[in-house]
Amino acid sequence: MLLCNGLGAPTAAWPLITGRDSGFRVVSWAHRGLAGSERPADRSRVRVEDHADDARAVLDAYGMPSATVIGWSLGVNVAFELALEQSSRVRSLLAVAGVPGGSFSAMFAPFGVPRRLRTPAGRLSSRLLPVVGPLLPVLVASLPPLHELLTAEGVRGPAREAAHPAALYAVLHEFSRHDWRWYRHLALAVAEHAPLDVAPVRCPVAFVAGRYDTLVDLADVRAAARTVPDARLRTLAGTHFVPLQYPEVMVEELRALVAREPGGP
Numbered sequence: 607m608l609l610c611n612g613l614g615a616p617t618a619a620w621p622l623i624t625g626r627d628s629g630f631r632v633v634s635w636a637h638r639g640l641a642g643s644e645r646p647a648d649r650s651r652v653r654v655e656d657h658a659d660d661a662r663a664v665l666d667a668y669g670m671p672s673a674t675v676i677g678w679s680l681g682v683n684v685a686f687e688l689a690l691e692q693s694s695r696v697r698s699l700l701a702v703a704g705v706p707g708g709s710f711s712a713m714f715a716p717f718g719v720p721r722r723l724r725t726p727a728g729r730l731s732s733r734l735l736p737v738v739g740p741l742l743p744v745l746v747a748s749l750p751p752l753h754e755l756l757t758a759e760g761v762r763g764p765a766r767e768a769a770h771p772a773a774l775y776a777v778l779h780e781f782s783r784h785d786w787r788w789y790r791h792l793a794l795a796v797a798e799h800a801p802l803d804v805a806p807v808r809c810p811v812a813f814v815a816g817r818y819d820t821l822v823d824l825a826d827v828r829a830a831a832r833t834v835p836d837a838r839l840r841t842l843a844g845t846h847f848v849p850l851q852y853p854e855v856m857v858e859e860l861r862a863l864v865a866r867e868p869g870g871p
Contacts, residue, residue: 607860608673609634610661610681610688612703613792614641614784618776622853623676623860630860633668635660639788641780652792654680654707654799658687665695674864676856678702678849679821683709683799689807698810698863702856703819703846705826708801715823716751725797732793735786744781747846750818762843766851773850804834810866811837812859816844816851838862 607630609617617624617634624632638652638660639645646652661684665673672695677685682704689696705712710728711721719727748764767774811834815827824841831839840859844851 607632608661608665608670608675610657610675610677610684611637612679612681613637613796614781614789615678616641616776616780618773618780619678619847619850620676620853620856621770621773621850622857628857633664633670633673635664637792639792640784645788649791652795654683654687654796657684658691661685661688662692662695671695672697674698674700674860674867676700676702676860677704679704679846680709680796683707683796683802686802686804686807689809690802690804693806693808696809697867698812699807700812700814700856700859700863701830702814703816703822703848705822706802706804706830707799708826709799709822710797711801712823712826713821715825716754716818716820729794729797732790732797735790735793744778747821748850750845751820754818759843764845764847764851766844767847770850770853773853777847777850804830807834810863812863813837813839814848814852814855814859815839815841816846816848817841818844819846819848821846 609632611634614637622628623630636643637657675685675688675696682701683706685699685701686706689699710725713724713728813827813831815822815824817824828839831837842848842852842855849856
């Protein structure tokens with residue numbers, strides 16, 4: 607497995623997949639300038655396309671000609687870039703809580719923000735990251751919209767995070783250590799990634815989305831799933847942190863994807 611993680615997220619956010627006894631061999635990397643990775647000498651080299659270059663470099667470093675690819679959030683952009691640029695390296699693709707490009711125009715849909723205002727709102731939110739603090743964006747992304755906070759369905763996903771306290775602590779600890787000015791720089795670069803035409807993707811693809819995800823418009827995920835031939839879409843009562851809220855579902859979807867790969871499991 608190749609894990610294209612969410613921006614600045616640790617592999618611990620996938621407790622049943624990256625654990626020692628998971629049965630999966632998972633390789634991943636830290637984004638440029640985060641979690642010990644060096645910043646590029648050229649500050650502009652933090653585009654989604656640059657992250658896709660890193661994904662290829664990780665496969666090369668581990669001698670993996672191809673892999674089952676997992677993408678979460680920004681990682682969905684990266685995973686589809688890889689599938690479109692070098693399809694032979696992607697055996698199948700699990701896209702979780704993300705869209706293949708145009709990420710900022712998919713933000714804040716559950717709040718009723720008109721599409722034309724979402725990218726400016728996303729840019730403003732990213733610029734405020736060093737001001738609001740390192741953990742607030744993570745906490746907000748893991749909660750449903752305000753009008754769903756008091757419903758049983760709306761809090762079902764966030765409540766499930768408590769079932770994995772070690773993983774939740776690891777995620778919060780990792781985010782608390784980031785340089786949020788640099789993180790802001792990386793986040794703003796995502797805004798430049800235009801929507802991708804994913805119709806040419808031919809490997810097995812599954813999308814997983816949270817119905818209460820404030821950062822991803824479920825309508826955009828549905829549109830992408832309709833565009834990819836034979837893609838599967840599964841929606842859950844969760845937020846942007848569905849990998850941590852529904853780890854057993856991530857395992858189910860991965861095993862189903864592997865079974866659809868050419869040559870079988």
